[in-house]
Amino acid sequence: MGEGHDRRNCPALRATQAINLAIPAVENRNGVDGGPSSLPIGATMQEISPNINWDQVCYVFFDLETTGGSRTSDNIIELAPKVLGPDGIAIEDGSFDCLIRPQKRVSPFITTLITMIPNDMVKTAP
Known part of the structure; x- marks a missing residue:
């Protein structure tokens, strides 16, 4: 069986489940409890989570490059x-880029078709 996403330990899945637990179930148009997926049309996260000041929330995205897909x-x-x-x-001062020395070589496939990061770039990285 090939490598894939491990749903048992997925932080994004756990975060989604936590949000879903915090959102009250509502009735859909057929009068059936549909849970968070059947929120009223036009409902916003501000209405669902009124204790969070959404005007001050920042977001962090992580771009990871790896030696392969496993x-x-x-x-x-x-x-x-x-x-x-x-x-x-x-945010201008809120980003950085850091190379990391891997424990295995970066394959030519990964270097040429995906990351453009050759082995000599990461051989002296922390």
Whole structure:
């Protein structure tokens, strides 16, 4: 069986489940309890979570480059987080890029077709 996403330990899935637990179930148009997926048309996260000041929420996206597609046998070779402000615009001082020395070689396939990061770029990285 090929490598794939491990749903048992997925932080994004756990976060979604936590949000779903916090959102009250509502009745859909047929009068059936449909849970969060049947929120009233036009409902916003501000209405669902009134205790959060959504005008001050920032978002962080992580761009990871790896030596391959296996979550168990490949290594991260680059970490590049980007912080976005509440308006969705990148915060200038909120981003950086860091190369990471892997425990295995970066394959030519990964270098040429995906990351453009050759082995000599990461051989002296922390």
